[in-house]
Amino acid sequence: MNKMKLIFGVILFGSLWGFSETIIGTYLHNTSLPAGSIMTGVFAVGLMTISRALYKQRGMQLGMGLVAGMLRLFNPCSTCFICSAIAIMAEGLIFEVAWYNLSLDLAELKKTTMMASMGVIASYGCFVGGYIVTQILTPLSQSAGFHIENLLVFMPQILAKGLPAALIGGIVVPVALLSKKIDIAGVKDKVYYPFTATVSATCWVIVILNAIFILKII
Amino acid sequence: MGKEKIIPIIAIISLLIGISSSIYVYATSPSISSYTEGDKSIIINNQELTIEQIFSDAEIRNIVTPDGINFSGVALDDLITKANVGCPSCHEYKIIAADSYEKTVTWENIQHGVLTEDGTAAFSDLAKTFRVRYVIKIEVV
Numbered sequence: 109m110n111k112m113k114l115i116f117g118v119i120l121f122g123s124l125w126g127f128s129e130t131i132i133g134t135y136l137h138n139t140s141l142p143a144g145s146i147m148t149g150v151f152a153v154g155l156m157t158i159s160r161a162l163y164k165q166r167g168m169q170l171g172m173g174l175v176a177g178m179l180r181l182f183n184p185c186s187t188c189f190i191c192s193a194i195a196i197m198a199e200g201l202i203f204e205v206a207w208y209n210l211s212l213d214l215a216e217l218k219k220t221t222m223m224a225s226m227g228v229i230a231s232y233g234c235f236v237g238g239y240i241v242t243q244i245l246t247p248l249s250q251s252a253g254f255h256i257e258n259l260l261v262f263m264p265q266i267l268a269k270g271l272p273a274a275l276i277g278g279i280v281v282p283v284a285l286l287s288k289k290i291d292i293a294g295v296k297d298k299v300y301y302p303f304t305a306t307v308s309a310t311c312w313v314i315v316i317l318n319a320i321f322i323l324k325i326i
Numbered sequence: 327m328g329k330e331k332i333i334p335i336i337a338i339i340s341l342l343i344g345i346s347s348s349i350y351v352y353a354t355s356p357s358i359s360s361y362t363e364g365d366k367s368i369i370i371n372n373q374e375l376t377i378e379q380i381f382s383d384a385e386i387r388n389i390v391t392p393d394g395i396n397f398s399g400v401a402l403d404d405l406i407t408k409a410n411v412g413c414p415s416c417h418e419y420k421i422i423a424a425d426s427y428e429k430t431v432t433w434e435n436i437q438h439g440v441l442t443e444d445g446t447a448a449f450s451d452l453a454k455t456f457r458v459r460y461v462i463k464i465e466v467v
Contacts (some may be wrong), residue, residue, distance in 0.1 A: 216329050216333070222333055225333045225336070229340055232340040232343075243455065247429075249453075250451075251432060251434060252429070252456060253432075257428075257430075258428050258430055261428055262426065264350050264354075265347075265425065265426065265427065267347035270340075
């Protein structure tokens with residue numbers, strides 16, 4: 109795969125992930141739905157799975173996490189921007205680790221049970237890992253500081269809250285893996301680059317405009 | 327053992343951890359429903375006080391949290407002082423919820439905190455992570 113094409117892919121999928129975290133995530137958190145589980149199971153793991161299936165490259169999802177985390181920094185709706193951004197990057201890293209030993213063409217994931225299993229593992233790992241990272245980093249950035257006993261006593265809650273994310277991931281990943289059939293390398297450059305650049309730029313512009321709008325309200 | 331066996335086994339273990347944790351949380355935190363339905367009381371420095379007692383004789387403070395939400399309630403520092411804590415600034419305070427969530431804060435944070443009538447502790451100088459709902463106990467550490 110052409111390196112430039114891959115970089116544009118990382119930016120495209122990272123921007124879509126960051127956009128969903130900042131715009132859709134903010135609105136989901138105001139509903140009674142399990143926002144964190146939906147964000148991880150559908151958007152984070154779903155987009156990372158599609159990108160892995162399309163581009164067949166290791167390391168891409170970590171790059172996506174970096175792009176999405178950077179975009180998350182533009183969202184003023186949380187106290188610790190950097191903590192949320194690092195939690196997203198951690199999700200990218202956890203996904204990479206979970207999928208590292210699979211072949212590039214994902215030949216192991218032919219049966220639905222295997223696809224669903226990878227979805228469960230990736231979503232549960234990303235949700236629990238991201239939650240723990242946030243619970244450590246946010247207190248560290250605050251004057252109260254981090255107390256390990258506060259985290260340990262809450263661990264059963266974190267492990268329990270990951271269950272919906274795992275179940276969602278078990279459904280989303282088999283659906284996302286249908287994109288394996290698309291030959292991204294075969295897409296013509298004159299279509300691929302303008303399309304990825306336009307979609308990525310649109311995500312960034314919307315997030316930045318949203319941030320300016322919210323800051324004006326505050 | 328091949329990937330065809332390991333991957334489903336890890337997935338099942340993940341689900342079992344999630345299910346068993348959910349059962350554990352459900353079994354050990356029955357107090358949330360009773361907390362929201364019944365008369366609330368909070369243990370502060372080993373003294374049990376009802377919300378009515380707390381609110382009958384305490385300074386009311388209005389704060390705005392860093393995420394822009396307004397909270398009105400009893401000033402936590404006033405509450406701690408009235409609970410006869412010797413040298414309040416020498417200690418840290420562990421705020422414990424009915425669902426086992428807990429956060430440890432400093433005296434400086436306490437001076438920026440409130441306890442609302444519905445039993446939520448919130449701080450104007452701390453992130454949302456430090457907002458504790460269903461408070462049942464404030465321990466002097």
